[in-house]
Amino acid sequence: MTGTDEELVSRTSARLNGLRANSFAAIVMVLVELGLGVGVNLFATLPSTDHGKAPFSAFGRAVTGGPVVLAVHAVLGTVLLITGVSAVVRAVLARRPAVIAMAGVALLGIIVAWLSGARFVADMARGASLAMAVATAVSIACYALVLFVVPARSPRAARSGSAIRSISMIRSSLTVNAMMR
DSSP states (O other): OOHHHHHHHHHHHHHHHHHHHHHHHHHHHHHHHHHHHHHHHHHOOOOGGGTTSOHHHHHHHHHHHSOHHHHHHHHHHHHHHHHHHHHHHHHHHHTOHHHHHHHHHHHHHHHHHHHHHHHHHHHOOHHHHHHHHHHHHHHHHHHHHHHHHSOOOOHHHHHHHHHHHHHHHHHHHHHHHHHHO
């Protein structure tokens, strides 16, 4: 294996490690978001002035004029959108189609939950609350699958794997050369 191949393996390993860290952070954030959402649903009184507003307008009012737990819930949901996009970008850079699909579905779940949350604030629809919960579960499952599917390898382990492959290639070429003599 050439130096370029070793760099590629090392870069891919680093990208996969970054994706695992990103996925773990997303799981933690989604679980915190879930707890905040349950708190909003059980204990917060949403301003009646938000009822009937467009979802994006209701989101803005939730952040600026709603109960603190609702504002934190809405802001963390928005940060989760960025985290989800980051996971998809990392998966694309790692060039793993199954992982790209899992990260994409997880991001879709976050988007659905975010939009459903804005709709819930706007019209208190029970269906929106259910959609948030289901989308949250889908996101958690997808990020957990990413952790399960992507191997936990350090850049050092990737380099040693490259060294083993290099040694194997050298042995093979020596065997071929010996056979030609």
